[in-house]
Amino acid sequence: MDSLRQDLRYALRTLKHTPGFTIAAVVTLALAIGANTVLFSAIHAMLLKPLPFRNPVELVRIWCVQESIEFASVTPTELLGWREHSKGFSELAGFFRQDLSITGGDSPERVRAARITTNFFKVLGTLPQQGRDFAEEDAQPRNASRAALVSHEFWQRSMGGATDAVGRDIMLDGHSHTVVGILPEGFTFPDFGDNVEVWLPDWMDPEGHGNHYMRVLGRLAPGVSLEAATADLKRAAQTVYEARVGDKPAKADTITTALWQDHLTSTSRPLLWALWGAVGFVLLIACANVANLLLVRALARQRDGAIRAALGASRGRRVQQALAESVLLGLFGGVLGLLLVMWGMELVRTLLPESMLRMTPVELNVPALLFSLTLSVGAGLLFGLAPALHTTGMDVLPLLKQSSAAVGARANHPLRNMLVTVQLALALVLLVGTVLMVQTLRNVQGVAPGFDAESVLTGRLSLPEVKYPHTNNLRGFYTELLGRLRALPDVETAGLVNDAPMGGSNVNGDFTLEGGAENPAVRQITEFRVASPDYFRTLRIAVKQGREFGPQDSETGAPTAIVNESFVRTFLGGKEALGRRVRVEWADNAPFREIVGVVADVRHSRLTQPAEPEVYMPFDQHPLRIMSVVLKTRREPSALAGSVRLELKAMDADQPIFDLLPFDSRMERQLSRPLATTRLLAAFALLAVVLAGVGVYGVMAYSVGQRTRELGIRLALGAHPRQVLGLVMRQGLQLTLMGVGMGLLTAFACMRLLASLLYGVNANEPTVFAGVAIMLAGVSLLATWVPALRASRVSPSVSLRAE
Template sequence: MDSLRQDFRYALRTLRHSPGFTLAAVLTLALAIGANTVLFSAIHAMLLRPLPFQMPEQLVRLWCKQEVISTASLSPPELLGWREHGRGFTGLAGFTRQDLSRTGGDTPERVRAGRVTTNFFKLLGVAPAQGRDFLDEDAQPGNSSSVVVVSHRFWRKSLGGAADAVGSSLQLDGRTHTVVGILPEGFTFPEFNEDADLWQPHWLDPEAHGNHYMQVVGRMAPGVTLEAATEDLLRVALAIARTEPGEKPHKVTSALWQQYLTSSSRPVLWTLWAAVGFVLLIACANVANLLLVRALARQRDGAIRAALGASRGRRMQQALAESVLLGLFGGALGLLLVLWGMELVRALLPQSMLRMAPVELSVPALLFSLALSVGAGLLFGLAPALHTAGMDVLPLLKQSGSAVGARANHPLRNALVAVQLALALVLLVGTVLMVQTLRNVQAVDPGFDAEGVLTARLSLPEVKYGTPDRLRGFYGELLERLRALPDTEAVGLVNDAPLGGTNANGNFTLEGAMDQNTDRYLTEFRVASPDYFRAMRIAVRQGREFGAQDSAKGAPTIIVNEAFVRTFLEGGNALGRRVRLDWSDSGSFREIVGVVEDVRHFRLTEPATPEAYLPYEQYPVKTMSVLMRTRREPSMMVSSVRQELKAVDAEQPIYDLAPFADRMDRQLSRPLATARLLAAFALLAVILAGVGVYGVMAYAVGQRTRELGIRLALGAHPRQVLGLVMRQGLHLTLVGVGVGLLAAFGCMRLLTTLLYGVQANEPGVYVGVAVVLAGVSLMATWVPALRASRVSPSISLRAE
């Protein structure tokens, strides 16, 4: 232990006497170790840390699998049947979300609510911090329950943290609700993009066949595997379809809840961590080369120590002490970069999961950074240490100082630089593929025009607008006022706007089907007003849009998209065909009066799914999005929209009032952030690789100064000397690029899930990157080669 302390003191003095070398090595390591610490923090928070619920490994996300939707929500009868007859789960809970209006204060307030089955919190293992959980009798038919459980944040912010909040009343959607419980601080639900302010018990209507809106999470029974539990539910689902004439046979899709929640972030995080791992390896190779040069220059000193009795292990320990000290300094400086890097990584992750698992500099992250610093120090110090410990002492003692330097060229330096080039090429290929992916996503035709559109969302209270006529009256007057505003081009309504994170689907039957009970299909459905398609510039391919004839008293009509026609009508003529919605139309059929182009509703990278649009006048709903196309900048119309809403109903809150283009920006934020981070890592890797090539060639030229001087003195042309050095650099470049191409071809297949519109083995990308990196390497070679061609023979010979 005493010898180790002495070695660290000696290493510290040595590094202090070489400030340039120490600073270059520490900065290089700080960037690499800091980046690795940031990515580890994100991976630990999102993938390794369990969900903050009781026995989270038993929690499973469940869907019914249908013809065109593999992860469809459940209808209430299906969920009831699964709960009653399923044996692989100890419990199944349903949830959905809605927006409520809170009145009673100075201004109306939007309240984000979760509607859940009464066993929801019990299944998660979450108990209220104050008050009680839901009881079965709290869920009343018709969803008219008047009790709520509020979040800790809502209790502090909106209820003032009152000690007597349990038992107090809230005016929600015009109805009085009683607070029966307050959830513990820190509880958040990862399925919602925004934290819910309060929760309501939801009654499952056993007659709501075909109305798929319930999301489901379940808890597996102890000792039961996910496959066995899913198979059991599949048996139940098929039995329900046989006994319930209102249900169509559905399969079952399942996933462990944490894996589902992190499915979109997992490949991004692993890819970025692999990238920063490559950067760390390049940095280690670079510092190893610097240390190897120092070891070659100081090998006579090492020989003297060996002659004085220093063992091979002691000499190796001394060399490793210096490298580990460099690693620790680099890790310490890297921690200062972590806080900045955290913000970049947070841009890649879903906000719902970040609320539950914040990415922060935790104790595991600090321990990881310490271990990485020591490990990196040992890794890049190993080659110089082995060289120091393995040198032959006697010949070195017999040689002069200059002779020692002349024979110090070490082939391991070339190998380290080739590795740097190979790793840099892999990173460059990945970066180019991600940049191409970003360009492809930006070029996607979403089926609508987002520019110049202002969007807002409204959810009307049932007590005040509980009848279809009142709903029509409110939205009709609002549309009339908005259309009258200057610079308004078109205004429309839709219940689920594209890229909004909301959706609904349901079963339907085609007229003339062979079996009305089994020939039923599932489609996404929207409720839209006249002018919605014009406001969003969604092209009408056949027929017409909704108009005045699609009123409440008009013939039942429907508009479908092209995917609907391809999937269910075999691409034939859709106009005049009739469909019946199982959850809406009691025995009557709706005529298809129009076909519109496909809209990418969920994500720009996902293909359009079958959609059907109902006229708002015939199927009014309380929650709608307003889409307003203007000739001015949409943000300039915000105050006008608020004023017109206030004129219609001063107590009605409006939310998500923003330009529609903001949604497009959010869709691009993840591929943009991924491409930027990979580009930064690739640029750093190329710089480090270029520096490594330059260092090796400059050192080689320095060791061959006498030889090159003699060549020039004997009549060699400077171009020949230049070519001699360039050929050595070309050989090094070809080896590194060749190995890199092979490694990239194997690694890029791991990027497949992140790519869009580009193949992982795109030949043009590989050739282009190889040419660029080879050019960088040869440029780094050209500088010392040019210097070699200008060596003065007399000076080099006289120096010898």
């Protein structure tokens, strides 16, 4: 222990007397260790830390996969049937989001709500902090259900944290609901993008077989594996299918399951691992760079080490002394890296789902600090061990007989060349990944969404049933609202749609084509939209055939529908759609609707997700309570938000409008993840290229310095400076070719891991690989050219006199 303390004190003095070297090494390590700590914090929070529920490894998400819809919700009929026949799950619960209006205060406001089956919190293993959970008798048809659970935040904000809050009534969509319980502080449900404040029990209609709106969460039965439970659920689904074939329930082969945490992190997992691989490469490059610097210092101090060996110092003691210096550098880099972590945390948070961040925030916690400490010490050992072993392993006697200059001149150091080759290879991998992500970002930005979001304002309304009980009330309200909004001076057109593109909401369900050759027992699912006249014109959605909705599509007009091109391709085989009749099976008495138009495909959920089949119905024939209003404006859309609120208040002072934002903001959210990913990779790649360039320059400059006498003799014997320049450049070219070749092979293997993050570009695109190789080779040769130019200008007389 005394020897270790002595070595640490000696290392501190050495580092203090070489501030340039110390600062360069510490800053290099700080960037790499800080970046690794940030990514570890994100991976720990998202992938390694269990969800904060009882036995979270038993929680499973369940959905159906249809031909045109990857994650289809289920009907109440299906969920009830699965519950009855499945034994692999101890509980199956349903849930879905619903926006409500809360009144009774100074002004109406939107409340984020969810409807759930009464066993929902039992599945999660969550008990209310106050009051009780839902009971079976709370699940009544929606116009009769009056129980509610509220979040801790809602209790504090809207109920003032009152001790008698349980038992109070709150007005939701005009109905009085009794608060029966308050959920624990910090409770959040990650399957929803927003933090839900009010939970209501949902009555599952056993005849509700046409409308797919229920998401399903299950808990595995004790001792049952996911595979066994899935197989049992498929058998149950097949039983339900055979019993209700006319209702077209899901067949067994469409059922898909996944552990809930895996499902929640499915989009973030490949991104986080890819970024951690990138910062891991940066750390290796930084370690190689610092190892090269240490090797230069060690070669210059070989004779000092030989003297210590002659005086009795063992090789292990000399290695310990060298490692004490490298570990101190690693620790200093780790401490400085922690100062960079807080900035990096904010950047990484932009890549992750907000719902998961609420539950498991990315923060500098104890595991992250322990990781940073371990990484700092480990990096110090990594970049210090090879130079220490290399220099202490040389024969002592020849070193004592020679001068310091001779020792340096004759020292052969292939290790330095190998380290530089590794730096170039890793830098090439990062550059290839960055270029692919830049191309992905350009491709996403170039996607034609099927609509024009420029100068469009959108907002969402939810009309309470108690105030607007009939369809005529809904028609009257929305018709008057559109008239008022169209009369505003800066509004060009205004329209309605139940689910606007990029809004995060969606509705799908069964349909039937009249006269179709398909088997009537085979389920066909499509997305449903309800739109008003002028909706397509407002968003500039092109009408490819037929017409858009007009006055003739009124309540008393013939039932009509409009489909998109994807519907025609998927279900009509690309054949003529106009005149065909389709029935949306939301109700048993739903009429067949004549297709009067075909519109362009719209990317509804994500820009990178192909358009799905859609059926549009005219609003007057199928009015809904929850609708989105879209306005095409002549000036900045946000400037009209105040006017929209005033018009709405004049109609109904208790009716709030929410998510009143320019449509462009939805598009910006779509681009935020690829943009942040590209920026991070670009920063890592730039750092890697700089470090690799510095590494090449350092090796070549050191080589030229050690060969000064040789080069001077060559010039004295008549060699042309261009020959000396070529001699040094050839040495740099060898390093470059080795590094680039190794990097191309590594990149070819690694880029397949990045494939899930790419869009519109091949992970092994030859032009990208070739372009990056040429660019990195140019940087490396430029770093070689500077010392080579200096070598060609060596004065023979000066170099010979120096000897």
